[in-house]
Amino acid sequence: MKKSICVLFALGFLCMVLLPQAISPVFAEKLPKLITFTSYKVGSLGYTITSGFREAIEQLTPMKVRVEPYDTDVARVLPLKIGESEMSILTGATGTCVSYGIAEFSGKAWGPQPIRQVWRGLTLYLSLLARGDSGIRYPADVKGKRVPKVPGWPAGMLSIEGIMAFGNVTWKDVTAVPMSGYVNQLKGVIQGKVDVAYAATVTPTVKELQAGPHKAGWILLPHDDKAGWKRLRAKAPWLTPVVCKRAPGLPKGETMQVGTYPYSIWSYATVNPDIVYNVVKALHKGFDIYKGMHRAMPAFNIKGAVKNPSPVPYHEGAIRYFKEVGVWTPEMDKWQAEQLKAFEARVAKFKK
Incomplete structure (x- = not known):
């Protein structure tokens, strides 16, 4: 009997040591049970990438991820604007259009939007x-x-x-x-x-x-x-x-x-920073989970997450984690302040 108990304790210890990411969540705050990513249509790289992220997030947090594919930029961004989706996979071109209120995002219902970078990923x-x-x-x-x-x-x-x-x-x-x-x-x-x-x-x-x-x-x-x-x-x-x-x-x-x-992860500034923080943490800690799912996936690494970003501010939840792991620098704080100031100027100009 004692021998069996010792064996069980030993097995339990090994599981804790060898499989920490599979059984230990990386979250501390109370998080929603479900979050939504909008993406490009099935058959696109964006859909493939987002599906890979889902694996890491679901294994390392209590959150499930629903991936919703859409045909157009406006359709992908609208759920974020109205609060029905937390994040999206978008190109730097689209994110810039949204933040600057360009083309289809220039109308009265849109204008410069408080979209934020979460993770700068693949160079397209x-x-x-x-x-x-x-x-x-x-x-x-x-x-x-x-x-x-x-x-x-x-x-x-x-x-x-x-x-x-x-x-x-x-x-x-x-x-x-x-x-x-x-x-x-x-x-x-x-x-x-x-x-x-x-x-x-x-x-x-x-x-x-x-x-x-x-x-x-x-x-x-x-x-x-x-x-x-x-x-x-x-x-x-x-x-x-x-x-x-x-x-x-x-x-x-x-x-x-x-x-x-770039091809990046985006969110609105209004999304709970704890959600963004834990998604970023899961993508960092869960890199080995998704890196082999497509040859483009290794580009979504922690060092590349803040390298050569689009001219759009980062989300505060992402910055919090980047600072914790040492990839966010004082120079980036200055850059962030400049981007926020420029965004406020765009909004003020649009409202005139």
Whole structure:
């Protein structure tokens, strides 16, 4: 009997030592039973990433996570605005549009919104995508082609306009084809409904195109074309030049010059700081849980969470945890104060 009790105690001790993250929650405050993330549609990288985060959060906190996919930026942000969702996976382009009140977010019902960065994640490599055998290689080649037009997706549409402007192409020079969202406009290339679509290299749908008979082809944005980049950034200032070394359709060992901005987790300033703090803590402590779920996931590490952020303030709950683990610096406090001041100025200007 004593031997059995000793064995049980020994097993219990081993479980405590070897499986601390699986059985010990990282929360201290009273948290809701359920939180919601909005994301891009099923089949997008955003949905895949958010599903990975769900695993870590549910294992390391008492909170369950519901992932709600939407087609457009407005649809993804609206649940945050009205308090029905706590967080979202959005690009730096979209987050900037929301914070600055740009395009679809410029109307009376919107204006500059108190959206906050929670975790700066993956660096995206982006451009227009075409079939590999289409002969479309540069922005000027888009003239006369079919281009998707997606309502409620300001970041994507302004990025498309910017890339066309790079080649001195406007909407008057192309045929606009109505599409319902990011993934659908990509599928439009596969299905032959459009000639180009806006894409991140890591989006799963791009792999579908590459696996088909036509393969994937990227529209290049040469960095030495300063005038082209000036026209592009006049439309989409969030896009910056980058060299991409890996993408579907890019031969091994070759590189291509395209654009970039981050893929991040966002929340509204009104969301309980304890919720944000514990989500950030779970993502840090649970990195090993999700890092192998997609080749993009390792980019969501604690050091990258505050590196080269979008020009939008961070959430106070995230900052609290970043300070605890030493990745938030005094210089970032100064940067945060500047971003908050700039946001208040945007709001005041909008209200006039």
